[in-house]
Amino acid sequence: MANIRYGRGKFDPPQAYVDYINMIADSPVYKGLPAIREDDGKINWQCSSGKTTSFYKYFEGRFRWWVNKADELGIPGSENSDDRLTIAARIIHPTKKKVCLICGKERYVGYMYMNANFAKSWNSLAGNNLFTKTMPVYEAVPLLIQAIGLEATRSEILSSFPEKERDISVFDAGDFEGFFSKSQYIRSTKLSPGYMGDCPHRLDGIHDYCTFCRKRNDPGRSDENMRTYNHDRRAFMWWAEGDWKIADALYNSASAGVCVNCGRKVKKISPDHVGPLACGFQQNAFFEPLCGKCNSAKNRRFTFDNVISLIDYEEKTGSSAASWQVRSLWDTAKEKMQDDNTVKIRDYEKKSVNKILL
Known part of the structure; x- marks a missing residue:
């Protein structure tokens, strides 16, 4: 597999990204997903719903695999309703983190990063500009504790994220990253995901560009075009x-x-x-x-x-x-x-x- 090359044209993906997709392809989590590798070992990372494209070959099989996975997990809905395939992709992801194809950095696949309004509200609570858009929420928590105290921060967390109450013991143990990562697949109005879903078009069901790079590198998602x-x-x-x-x-x-x-x-x-x-x-x-x-x-x-x-x-x-x-x-x-x-x-x-x- 030493001569296998990924990327298009002159673009070479970061080595960390190549290592990541190989890790995913070898993970037992995705066992049964059609045609993960070719005979020469190259990963079939992408498929497409476009019937005239070369990437359509495995689309139907992969789509059905993801639907069955969402059903196994008991995610409400049917087929791809309510982003249930993306939810499934975030739940079963083996590390909960992905390497970006563009910047080569590793970020959580789910909702772990403060959005602008949430950062603004915590700055108001703290009486200082401590928080910014895209800041990992688990890094923001210790700063808020320093500003308003542990009990007030705990109360704010439960008020802002009532769905996380079941994991509050993890928060109380001081593992803020673990606390938020347990429910990172749940949609949040206060946090942004590290990646958007792209299921079943990518093998792991997650878009290859992190949300930090997407606007700059996906012309269709630029502020001007939107x-x-x-x-x-x-x-x-x-x-x-x-x-x-x-x-x-x-x-x-x-x-x-x-x-x-x-x-x-x-x-x-x-x-x-x-x-x-x-x-x-x-x-x-x-x-x-x-x-x-x-x-x-x-x-x-x-x-x-x-x-x-x-x-x-x-x-x-x-x-x-x-x-x-x-x-x-x-x-x-x-x-x-x-x-x-x-x-x-x-x-x-x-x-x-x-x-x-x-």
Whole structure:
């Protein structure tokens, strides 16, 4: 097996990762999993649900193995419902830790790392900035004990993690790492996992990138790309017409800028629809940059300058700025608006009609 090479192209995985996958392949925990090694000893680490790919060959067999394993463990649900296969993968993992394909570091496969909100709440308790996002919770516990005392920390732990009460004797013995590792497979709103599940696509059922490396090395999981999946819920609530895809993409790409209302520089602009969705205008990529405070204060109202901008938008695009529900009212009212006062009157009429339609 000395000549066996893993990785693609010029990328060579860390030796610690190669040692890890060999340990997993040799572990009796995965006995019966189809085609763990080829005749030459190379590990079939990956399979795929894509029937046209070369990795599909063992997918169905491995999927069924994991379903049977979840059933044996008594995990609620059926097939892959409620992430039960990932739960099974975290429960049966022989060491509960995995080596990352990217950084080569070893981290727990389950929920063992503080998320941002939990770190913030413990900093508030301690009255000091002792805790950070991704800090292992078992390393955070001694710091909290120093700050607020053992009994107060014990009470906080039981309050934050009631599901761990059954293992409290381990905590009382001072084995904080062992205490949290016993239930690391249980989903937590306060902790993040070291790895996301990837069952049955990886032999161990766990993603190869740790969560610390995933955003940097998986383009689909970057903050920039994930923002493109967000939608303005109001467009759904009020059945707005328009180009939602472009509007959402522009809305979610907002960055630093200057508020056109108050002139304040902000780290992140709050895009405001020139034609308010709540008044029946379309979900189009026609925004003005406001700070959060000015956007909140503006609410559903719009100004005479907004009306001029909307009319100009219609002339340039050759299409209406209003959705079908209020288009006739907008077409009638827009020519009668002469200043901010008349805009308020027509705005009120538009909102009244909108409420009746909805």
